[in-house]
Amino acid sequence: MIAQLTLHERQQAILISLAVAICGLMLGLAGRNDPLGFHGALIFLAGVLTIFLIGHNYYAPEPSDERFARYYDDPSKVGIVLAMLWVVFGLAIGDWVAWQLVNPDLTFGGGWSSFGRLRPVHTTSVIFGFGGNGLIATSLYVLQRTSRARLPDQVSPWFVLFGYNLFCLIAVTGYLMGITQSKEYAEPEWYDDIVLTVVWVVYFLIYLRTLARRKEPHIYVANWYYMAFILVVAMLHIVNNLAVPVSLGHAKSYSLFSGVQDAMTQWWYGHNAVAFFLTAGFLGMMYYFLPVRAGRPLYSYRLSIISFWGITFFYMWAGSHHLHYTALPQWVQTLGMTFSLMLLIPSWASATNALLTLNGAWEKVRDDATLRFMMVAAVFYGLTTFEGSFMAIRTVNALSHYTDWTIGHVHAGALGWVAMITFGSIYAIVPWLWKREAMYSARLVEAHFWLALAGTIIYVFAMWNSGIVQGLMWRTYTESGTLAYSFVDTMIAMRPYYIARAVGGLVFLIGAALGAYNVWMTIRAPAAAADRASDLPEPRLAGTAAQPAE
């Protein structure tokens, strides 16, 4: 890893790590009487450890210019491994808290192990840990190949990858200590938000600098989505996290916004974190890996244009459907509902585009579990976006809101769409990155596919049932016009569904663990395959490329 860096790059990396360590030290000293001190120490240690790692190999021979004939894939490799670690951890926490709703005493007694603190550990680990690492790893891979340009340098990608994981680590350890802003999916406190902002700017600059060096005149669709993901997430993150810290020595801060304005800003953020983190980024993944794996050109270029700009425009209006019948002015609620319905058009345009791309390759879908992961992901994407538009209708939302139906909807998207497209892409990219003929075990991929599908279906059906049952019980009246069920009555009715949900989650977790094992064994196997044509920025003479262009 470090042997790949030039001496100049090693010096740069040491200087950056030194700056990180100094920031950590200052934060740690300022927050020595507060949980903030722990995070200062963590940042300090991360900086110092990196300096030692580089220093240890500082005098290793420099790489030859041969490296410019290949893309720079080392950060993508590490990103994939980190994604697999995060997903197993995040799913395990998720299943643990699911069992806590069956038996609330499944804790270790301390505050860190209670539901309220573990829930954001789960969401952050799977969304940002797993999803984010998957997106960073694949985006750097796709960016280079579709631009036919190498990454601009070999330090900034590592800064992005390690900085991003430091952000996730600070977030997750913070929740366990009770550090949270309470804004869903934006829980990390002000200093961690600054870490992410810095990382994100560098990530965006890598994108622009690579695109500036591209040898393809057109920027490929996948990159539009990856760019929308980076840009809009930056916009959402900065606005929603505006806050005033209690002091520079406190982890705690107070949001700049309050009440109704805060609610609207939060759900503008929350819904578009779904749109631009969990949708746009993964559509970028889909638009590259699905056609390549299927060996088919993208079905429609025009459809992809319509869906891209439709998603970018419509989604940003839809957040207020999270606030139906609340104290938010009704004109905003109505706008949110209207745009949520229109959103179905670009969403289904993307899903259709993906599925029609498979025309002529359906026998591959049958035989290849990797491609089947991507196909099922596209189907779940279509289903979930339809369900989302449906639930945004005021009268439907009156029933579904505050119930497990929302949880079911989110997991149909997160397990069925996001995780499946990522697993499919990972099973495709791992043999390519590590130059293996195929994954270690095709049967394990097959097993993972069925476990993932079964787990998702059990989970989603359990939550549909509990959500609709609870929603209906809340609004059931007796003949004399009084409420028929107490709140506790509805909780008792949830129990069988909570057990089913926890079982579904466990099935999904087992599948992911098999996946992690399979990825690890593939990495450990000896390199067998030669470069693919798409691994080389400059096409070589006939006969040297091992595989035909895709």
Place this chain on the structure above:
Amino acid sequence: MSIFGFHYRLERKAIGLVLGIILVASIGGLVEIAPLFTIHQTVEDVPDMRLYTPLELAGRNIYIREGCYACHSQMIRTLRDDVERFGPYSLAVESKYDHPMLWGSKRTGPDLARIGGKYSDAWHVAHLINPRDVVPESVMPKYGWLERDTLRIDDLGEHLWAQQAVGVPYTQAMIDNATADAFGQATPDTNQAGEVSKRYGDATNVRDFDGDPSRVTEMDALVAYLQILGRLTNAAQSETAAVED
């Protein structure tokens, strides 16, 4: 087609795409969020709206720390069954000083927007120590450490300062006396206790919330906060707007 022709040229320019994405993605937020700060009717004017005392604010921060918002909403919708189950629907003004708001998104447990005064302090303490002692079917975690841990009150002045910085009208006297006020509110029959009502109004609950008068615990703060929920203003009780079936 000209639109696709235009796009054919646009997608050759990285900066063009970047600016296009920023422009197209900004419109929704600008139209929906910006007016909420300028249209006066968004938040009602009520003269009797009170501020959180330092103790209640500390309790609110514990509510946030423990992630209570993940399972309890604080937003009663304008639906008949919501109102009959939890009380008058929530008004925007009631969370006017909530930085951030805690409207929530899921009711694994019941809504808490009007929980204040519904149960005794002793019930809340027992319930937080072991929810199943008072509600056998509950799946809520136990929060026994709240009773054991002493509340940190020495920095509450800084908390109030930050609240003031984001727009909550705390006075300088409130900021200066935040620590004493937190102590006084949970420790009746002291000089500090009398000061609290003077600064925060006669309706302020001044009492020993957790049944242990010797010290101010996290339990004192959280119960003080729960007992004020829905009682910062009476505006919602007098509102007579129709409820949707």
